[in-house]
Amino acid sequence: MVYTKKSPALLIIGVVMLLWGWLNASGSIDGMQQYFQKSAYSDHLKVKEKFDAEFRVASEIAAAESKPAPDMKMPKSKFDEAKAFQANMSYIFGGVATLLGLLILVWKPKEGNLDYYLSIFPGMAYILLIAFLVRWGLDPMFANWGKAAQPTLGWNFASIFNLNYVVLGIVIGIVIVNVFKIPDWAANGVRTARFFLKTGVILLGALYSATELAQLGAISVLLIGFFVLGSIGVVLYMGRRMNTGNSMTAVLASGVGVCGVSAAVAASPVVNAKAGEIAYTIGTILVWGVGCMFLFPTIGHLLGMGPVQFGAWAGTGILNSAQVAGAALAFDPHGIETLKVAEIFNITRVLFLPIVVLWLATWYVKHEVGAEKVDLRKVLFAKFPLFVLGFILMFLLSTLGAFTPSGHYQGKYFSSEQIKEDKLLKGKETKAIEAELTRLKEPAGAKQLQDFFTEKAINIGQRHATPEDAYKGLTELIANRKVSTREQETLLKAVGKMKGLDAVAANAIDKASKAAYHSSKTIGAFRDWLAWLFAFGLIGLGMQITMAALKQAGGTPLIIGGVVGTIKAVGSLIVVLLFVKEFI
């Protein structure tokens, strides 16, 4: 079979990308970019103003000394960097797409590896073009509209409904597959979305510290263990009571309990699920998952949840694993802290999957007359998620210093030599912190601090921090004009987020924290690439959610799925708010 479809689509996409790159590089669309990149453009104006002033002074000095006007170059602003990034991305990917597009047009495809691998590029370029459109166009546009409508509506609809590039990308994917259909030339490439999501999770492994992984791992095992096993138990009970049939009950239990569609796919053949039962289960899970993906981030923001709490909640409460990643990025689209937490929960779920499939297979054989026994060892090996090994390998390599300076996680940047003078706190900043320290030592302030520590239960080392630690940390910060240890950074960063703290002092603490604990530029770029990888994967997965599958939700399975899904979402929210603290 020949997979490559002869179509000019890839060439057209490549040319469109190249054109966008050229428009950005030449400055032809600066007016439009000023609208899209409002905050970066405001930075640009400040940089320009500062440069103009410096240039004027330098020119006056040069003129006074009868020297020629100085040759000064304006430093790059965030706006320049954003345009350069768009131009570079467009040139790189547009160039590759154009060349491959030409190859597809001139080459006569024959069966074989070249044909197979070439056939995936048009679909990949298609998703990437949508990702560009969403991230560089629709995302800032909705943000601007949200802000513009705020005075009239009284609230920012773009922010409340999380209309960022992740949500918009998934919605566009769903619209394309259901309204326009995926073009034949793109079908093979769209399927690579799974591969990119798994690659994203594997690479994410490089960004965890051992402490983070240990603590998040422990929380996730407890939460997932309780809610997965609990929801499976409830589905099995309800299924028996409502006479849904053993195979229906078992496949629904796997989907609702573990990781949604993936679990239903893994369990269906093992429990001999019938066609209609699979359709009901997958429809129910998709309806629930897509609904939660829109609802969870909004609720998370309304409740003022942070990355750890939201990641833990989404990772436990959302039925379908793809929507866990979607909700995490929708909640926190410009950082990957929430995604890091949520993905640990996803990995824990998928590690539970083989065990749950075994359990359900055993349950099914016990309850179904004439059911064949399952080879348990075979099931355990077949269902083991191999990509988790890649994640662990990346974590180990990272911990051993293969990607970052080996001292990075040990606090390399806390030493004085590594911090430049301009990163140290200024006089007015230390004074603001001093004033706050005095206030926090007074009875009202001390009570506020005590309440905050009781609520947040901040861990430093192997114990909970106390207000005395905060006094000591702030005093040392004032004396050294920088944070000196990792524990101090964790503690003060938390204190800096306390409500009612003076803004100058809070900013100064944040600045000190960033100065001491900054990531390398490579790590920053790596995080950006990861966000792109996940966005790409999620848009592709959106293209695989069909209305025909969603419409299958109904009947008793929807009732059971709805009840258990609600219990799981609300129950995990309560547990997370009560027991999971924001700081790891």
Place this chain on the structure above:
Amino acid sequence: MKAPLKMLLCHHGSSGARAAETLAHEVAVPGTTTLVHCLVVPELWAGMQGDDWLNNASTRDAFGNYVEGMLESDARRELATVEAGCRERGLAYESIMRFGNPAETALAVAAEVGADLVVIGAPRRKGEQGLNSRMELEKLVRGLGCPLLIAAHP
């Protein structure tokens, strides 16, 4: 009405389809009518792996093969049942199995075989369980070049 020569029966095993089968038997004339059984596997199955991304390729393949095998065996069983019913009544029988949109496939098959009558079951009543893959009646009625007979609910 003249006895139909080629009668297309759209049948996929639901209770409505069984009513259509009974009606088709009543209308068909042994020795004259050939009953063409059109069984459509709805295209919704193409998207039934949804957005699964956690599983290994082997698990997805196992699921795909399992669903495919099950749909095929279900379809073969239905074909055999309808064929047996026709044989019992001395009716000539042909079968066509397709994957796609039910209405579009029925229109295509009706044109291909030159059907002079199409028999279908009534749409499922609201609240009744079953796959949500209904025949789009308007599309079918607008596109058909022959009479359409709809069996009442059983």
